[in-house]
Amino acid sequence: QKEVEQDPGPLSVPEGAIVSLNCTYSNSAFQYFMWYRQYSRKGPELLMYTYSSGNKEDGRFTAQVDKSSKYISLFIRDSQPSDSATYLCAMSGGSNYKLTFGKGTLLTVNP
Amino acid sequence: DVKVTQSSRYLVKRTGEKVFLECVQDMDHENMFWYRQDPGLGLRLIYFSYDVKMKEKGDIPEGYSVSREKKERFSLILESASTNQTSMYLCASSSLYGDRDTGLYGYTFGSGTRLTVV
Numbered sequence: 360q361k362e363v364e365q366d367p368g369p370l371s372v373p374e375g376a377i378v379s380l381n382c383t384y385s386n387s388a389f390q391y392f393m394w395y396r397q398y399s400r401k402g403p404e405l406l407m408y409t410y411s412s413g414n415k416e417d418g419r420f421t422a423q424v425d426k427s428s429k430y431i432s433l434f435i436r437d438s439q440p441s442d443s444a445t446y447l448c449a450m451s452g453g454s455n456y457k458l459t460f461g462k463g464t465l466l467t468v469n470p
Numbered sequence: 471d472v473k474v475t476q477s478s479r480y481l482v483k484r485t486g487e488k489v490f491l492e493c494v495q496d497m498d499h500e501n502m503f504w505y506r507q508d509p510g511l512g513l514r515l516i517y518f519s520y521d522v523k524m525k526e527k528g529d530i531p532e533g534y535s536v537s538r539e540k541k542e543r544f545s546l547i548l549e550s551a552s553t554n555q556t557s558m559y560l561c562a563s564s565s566l567y568g569d570r571d572t573g574l575y576g577y578t579f580g581s582g583t584r585l586t587v588v
Contacts, residue, residue, distance in 0.1 A: 393574070402579030402581045458577060462511070
């Protein structure tokens with residue numbers, strides 16, 4: 360079993376839709392959970408992060424962590440064409456500075 | 471506001487050439503990483519370094535070497551380029567102690583180098 364599993368998609372939605380992106384993981388030592396957004400032909404950039412369990416909201420984006428299920432989610436409300444990108448989940452065990460990445464989900468938001 | 475700079479955006483090299491990919495960061499980060507990214511395979515760690523002159527192999531080090539002579543610079547070397555090394559190469563850096571504001575061990579990535587070996 361891979362440490363982090365992420366559905367690669369592709370996912371195509373109409374503008375204004377609610378998008379749900381998910382990752383599952385197997386390492387119970389993971390404490391920091393991040394989402395990176397990568398536009399075409401660019402490097403990934405940090406979008407959101409959470410520590411341990413719970414929700415975090417930032418504008419149209421909500422990151423959710425359920426450590427009991429080893430499941431993390433990123434929700435995008437009122438999706439826009441500018442949200443079209445690859446979204447990568449990443450996680451670490453805190454003192455271990457190496458991140459473990461999912462393979463990324465390609466999202467297209469159609470106008 | 472550029473923080474991690476990769477020397478080339480696009481590079482075309484011939485099979486057998488020695489290729490140098492350069493990465494410079496201006497955030498005084500201790501850790502630096504080299505990844506390659508391929509469709510369907512995601513990010514794969516080639517090498518990383520947590521200090522000057524220190525290096526550790528990642529998941530796919532074969533055919534690559536690295537050099538870190540200064541804290542801000544981490545170079546990836548393809549000793550003899552092959553067509554299966556055609557890929558997007560991404561450099562990243564992070565603080566050993568976590569981000570000053572968030573405590574997070576997140577990475578800052580460069581824009582990537584698209585290398586084609588013909």
